[in-house]
Amino acid sequence: MNALREKVAIVTGASSGIGYATAKLFAQEGAKVVVAARRQAALDSLVDEIAEAGGQAVAVAGDIKDEATAKALVEVALGRFGSLHVAFNNAGTLGTLCGTPEITQAAWRETIDTNLTSAFLGAKYQIPAMLEAGGGTVIFTSSFVGYTAGMPGMAAYAASKAGLIGLTQALAAEFGPQGIRVNALLPGGTDTPMARVFANTPEAVAFVEGMHALKRQATPEEIAHSALYLASEASSFTTGAALLVDGGVSINRT
Numbered sequence: 514m515n516a517l518r519e520k521v522a523i524v525t526g527a528s529s530g531i532g533y534a535t536a537k538l539f540a541q542e543g544a545k546v547v548v549a550a551r552r553q554a555a556l557d558s559l560v561d562e563i564a565e566a567g568g569q570a571v572a573v574a575g576d577i578k579d580e581a582t583a584k585a586l587v588e589v590a591l592g593r594f595g596s597l598h599v600a601f602n603n604a605g606t607l608g609t610l611c612g613t614p615e616i617t618q619a620a621w622r623e624t625i626d627t628n629l630t631s632a633f634l635g636a637k638y639q640i641p642a643m644l645e646a647g648g649g650t651v652i653f654t655s656s657f658v659g660y661t662a663g664m665p666g667m668a669a670y671a672a673s674k675a676g677l678i679g680l681t682q683a684l685a686a687e688f689g690p691q692g693i694r695v696n697a698l699l700p701g702g703t704d705t706p707m708a709r710v711f712a713n714t715p716e717a718v719a720f721v722e723g724m725h726a727l728k729r730q731a732t733p734e735e736i737a738h739s740a741l742y743l744a745s746e747a748s749s750f751t752t753g754a755a756l757l758v759d760g761g762v763s764i765n766r767t
Contacts, residue, residue, distance in 0.1 A: 648692025726761025
């Protein structure tokens with residue numbers, strides 16, 4: 514219950530799904546949490562849930578594509594809690610799912626900016642604050658799509674998620690000597706509101722489940738526990754990694 518005791522963490526995409534489950538788990542494990550998403554009411558509800566369970570959290574509503582939001586998250590962490598040790602840059606989008614020739618440049622940019630540029634902007638402000646604290650850990654939510662598998666109609670998503678792995682490796686090498694660990698978390702199919710956009714019929718759900726060696730999707734809480742591993746000292750010698758938490762989708766052929 515104390516894996517993140519005395520730590521301060523930022524969690525983006527916290528209004529639902531993996532981010533929501535992770536924010537609650539981080540708080541349960543002792544972290545003071547700054548939660549971010551676009552929906553203020555959903556964030557306020559999350560903060561109330563964390564407080565009722567004895568934790569501490571503060572909400573910052575904003576668009577993670579905006580540099581001002583990335584800066585504000587760190588400023589709130591420092592102003593309210595005094596430091597920053599963990600950042601889970603989790604917010605993302607599937608983007609427009611269609612054939613590559615049909616993707617507009619605007620749709621391409623929206624997906625890249627939401628999934629990749631926002632992560633760069635987050636790290637740009639998070640890492641200096643972590644250096645002031647003597648070290649820390651940055652986590653990006655990538656995907657097996659664009660890493661171990663290609664899927665039709667998901668070019669922008671795959672490119673953005675693959676880009677996160679390159680960003681992870683560069684930052685891990687750049688800031689490892691100063692005590693900053695940087696890792697990418699690669700979930701498999703997870704039962705979240707975003708995933709239900711893709712798996713929106715019983716047949717589609719069955720198809721997604723069948724892709725995995727475990728023949729099921731993950732719960733958000735299962736992915737949250739892997740985020741906790743990367744955030745905590747349990748992973749103290751892990752950096753620059755693309756950690757597959759994918760139920761065997763990357764190796765399954767049955």
